[in-house]
Amino acid sequence: MEKNTRSIRIDCPKLLITRNESDLQWLIGSPFFPPLTIISTFRCIHSNSSGPDFPKESEEIRTLLLKGFDVIGALIVGKSDPEKTAARAVEAARKLKKLLTGTTKLENEETIGAVADPDTGDIRFFLSETESSTNFELVNPVSYGDNPEKFVWESGCLLLCQLPIKLPVCYPANKPSDAESIFSRAIEAVIAKFKDPNVVYLVKASNRASLDVVQPVILRGSELGFDAAVANIELLDEAAQNSEKKLLRCAHFCLKSKSTSQLLSAENADIIQISVLLNRSEKSPKCSAPAVEYFPAMDETRLLIVDFKLEVLCYAVQGIPLMHAISKLIIPGLIDQLISMKKMNLPYLLTQHPELHPYHFCPPGIAHPVTVIYELNYGETEMKQVDARRSLHLRLGLPFDRPLLRIANSLDLSIKSRSSNLSTRKGSSLLKDVHIGIPGSGVSGGSVSLVQGSYEYYHYLQDGFDDSGWGCAYRSLQTIISWFRLQHYSSVDVPSHSHL
Incomplete structure (x- = not known):
């Protein structure tokens, strides 16, 4: 795109800056959207005199932000030199993105540095084209979308993967300190299974996603593509639809035509369900009976069973091939959620395990869902949970006088019949x-x-x-x-x- 045609598109409620605003906000976009499109903002809530606490910020945003969205820049509220302030914003955004993606160097990705005047609320947007670039381009014009939900969901869909895991952990009774490292290795073994050639991903349309009967599709780990970056994936249109199952588009499982009266929103989005199975019965050139091995413990051993209830929600456009939707969205989402739950379990590994459950919300003013992991041992009114919700309200810019992130507010992802317009819920x-x-x-x-x-x-x-x-x-x-x-x-x- 030529520089003189560059423009910023903001498809979230117009950015209003007041004196009480956080001095740093993360700008959220998507590799599926046109470049320089801002779909929402998250406030930075962990910082000190030296700047943002990047480890804490990345840990929370990794859970909160659905795969299919990412950090594309940062906004700083301040009155100092605009270009220098924009450089700080770009540097902060790139540092956060490296932690979120687990990379030490970003590819040639454009990053937005925005500077807001605390008195007038005026915002200036600068663009840094590469990590090595020292030049910042002032970008004009800035346009505001009038229907963010339509922009996000007209060609978008949700991928849902629910995976319960019972993880056995055996550790020596006389060395309980070893339990943590054994638990970590067990988690690493589970993560490796997600990319195993023998793992099977069963893809099917939920009943709420299609009036027609769409046969499920099975993809094996060996058929997935892990090399291409999401931004470099070639999206397929209907004319390029391929009969090869791994190149089927997500649109294959989505409603072909929608009523003009149907509201475009996360609640009404097409949902594609993905199940994870381990193939133990693949044809083998040799016939053999199952083998059982016995490994006696040298010392007294204790057994822990750690329960995980993974529920990963991802955003994708309908033109993305299934093989990439699974390898670049679902699998990274499962890995990140499992690691987050592991960290929450570690302090209580030898005592009462926290009852963790992911919930998905689409609060007002945000056109896309967010994911939150709640600890349910003591209920929603327990002060730890109240503080967690208050922190989320602050990050998302939500009012503090309305219960917008309680479990009752979460998205209903249960299967619904589209053969009629009636929900399975009792009316x-x-x-x-x-x-x-x-x-x-x-x-x-x-x-x-x-x-x-x-x-x-x-x-x-x-x-x-x-x-x-x-x-x-x-x-x-x-x-x-x-x-x-x-x-x-x-x-x-x-x-x-x-x-x-």
Whole structure:
């Protein structure tokens, strides 16, 4: 692209900078989008006087950011020399990206350095073309997309891989300190299996992804391509569709045509399910019986079973071949999530293991999902969990007065039937928001107050229950509790009369 045609495209809510903003924000893009496209921002929340705490930042963002998105730059709020400030932003973004990708040197990747004036909120965008470049190009113009969800999901889809693992760890009873290193080696062995030639990836469309019956596809580890970088993968259009299964596009498992009234969002995105299996029955030139080996322990040994419930969600465009979607998105996602859970388990390896579970959210103002690993041992109201959610609200720029990252807010990735527009969830026959459209009472001196959010209206004689003349307080309380449910402050069911 010629320099004079360069432009920044921002497909997230317009960047508004105030004096209270974090002085550093990470700019998020995707190798599947046009260059210099910003889809969201994450605030840097771990820093000290010398700058960002890169290990902490990378550890949290590695979990939070779906594969298919990456850090493409940084924004610094400040009034000092713009070009020097942009150079600091570019340096920080590249350092973070190296930690996220596990590389010591980045390829010739363009990186954005943005500088925001804390008084006016004006933002200037600079571009560094390569890591060795000392020149920074001021980029104009800057355009803002008016429909980020449509931009992300019109040609995008989600890849979902759920993988429960029970990992046995045997360690000598007289040397419990060895348990940590044995556990780490066991994790490394699991990671190696993801790329084993005999591993099998079963790819299928969820029922919510297609009206037609689409046969599952099996890809072996030996058929995957691990060499090409995501940015260099050739996307295939419909005309280039190949019958070879590894070159099938993700579009093969997606809904071929969507209703014009269907909302483009993460909740309604096509989902491709990927299962991991280990092939133990491949044809062999020699016939042989199963072999059993006995390795007696030299000393008294204890056994630990560590449970992992991996659930990796990735973003891809429909034109990417399956072989690359698995090798460059799913497998790195499984590895990163397993390593994150390993680090969370290590301090408690010989005591009570934390009950870890990944959840996926698409909070307002962010067009793509994020992944969070919650510890469920003591419930959502435990202060450790409250602090974790508060930290996430700060990073994502979410308000602190709404419960946007509780488990009840997580994306529903359960299989849904597209043969009808009905969800497998039980629907509600209750009226909602009955105050809307009601004219004013005309009471002299009265004031009107409106509820924020939705509620369900519970009333006398509902569901065939005769509470006429005495059920007023019961029904009012049920209506109030329904508001808490619908705003995700609580996930408990609305209680019946007997429960009340």
